[in-house]
Amino acid sequence: MAVMSTPQILMIEDDARLAQMVSEYLAQSGFGVRHAADGQAGLAQLQEHVPDLVILDLMLPDIDGLEVCRRIRALPGALAKVSVLMLTAKGDPMDRIIGLEIGADDYLPKPFEPRELLARIRAVLRRRGDTASEASAATVVRFGTLEIDRNARTVTVGGALADLTSYQFDLLVAMAERAGRVLTRDQIMEAVRGRELEAFDRSIDVHMGRIRAAIEVDAKNPKRILTVRGVGYVFAKQQD
Template sequence: MLPRILMIEDDQRLAGMVVTYLQQNGYEVAHAATAAAGLAELEASAPALVLLDLMLPDADGLDVCRRIRALGAPLASVPIVMLTAKGDPFDRVVGLELGADDYLPKPFEPRELLARLRAVLRRPQLAAPDSGLRQFGRLAIDSGARRVSIDGQPRTLTSYQFDLLLALSGSAGRVLSREHLVDAVKGESLEPFDRSIDVHIGRLRQALEDDPKQPRRIITVRGAGYVFAKVQDA
């Protein structure tokens, strides 16, 4: 699955060029010309990164950044790269303080944009602060109490399995590679041919799936990794 970028930019000519360039370099790109359309697309598609213009016709980009960071997990933690035509560094500082991960002043070289996007996407993404409770249909995850239940019935997990579940559910709807999961849980790189993560996924499925042989919560994406289903049975 290609990494999905959401570009919120009202300059149609610039957006067209950026979309084409990023697609040529292996990204799937959605474009929205207004803040309202961009926020709707964000909630609908859960992109890997948002490329956000500072000046939009219906809202200030800083306000859009603030609204994204106020959303619930996992959308609140989506990386944001801001585009600004303003020369005043104050706006850039405010953007970073509001939670933007990087900024790029216009005009910019497409290669620099690509390099910055790749750099941001390589950073480990921290889970957004929340109430500690994540609910996915019948499945409830209480990160504070480190408890998991289905239909109110507790399920027993090891500490490692619980941390793995937090990493998966914190990026619900996004494909996570084995390498990403090992790094998120253990803070170390995956050794070549190390399939231990698959064993832990299998044990998680035994604990959480109605039918572990036909999983509907933790789904394998061949050649890419695993995705935790954002929408689950009620």
């Protein structure tokens, strides 16, 4: 991906009026915005010009946003790591949960305030930038067979690559850095400096479930990321 001074965003949204309004607002805030009116066009644009972030509407005329997100995460290399912010129907938590489960980094219910959208975009991009700036820190952290490579932004278990989104990688790093400490959901969100503007604790639960599925031998009986009932989670220093 070419180095760009202006953060690039791809908006996949069939509402042309909304897309134009958002594009103009984000352009005034220093972003370059491309627009695609349906899922197929969005996937095609994504592969021609890799953006920093995709704003993805859930309801599209050809294929729905959930399927688009699945296809993005199935793409090769850097394309699969692109941050995805999903636009969902207001008041439908299942859409948000499913979106997070299949790889979205964040969500925003419609209708939304442009300033909130901007805040969420900046939070997602800041998380990625913060991790990239840690090159001078210890790049590889190991816990038994679990290996976290900060620079490569990869996680392996017994040498096998774990499938995590960018946000889930940041959550795992934040937990590993605080191994042995019990953290509330709020503390976990604060640790990645991406606190969601709505109090939606299930989002962290969904991400933790996905992380467990990727790094645990048995996700239903986790040994590394443990639930502390009524409080939150703890990353166990010793797995055995």
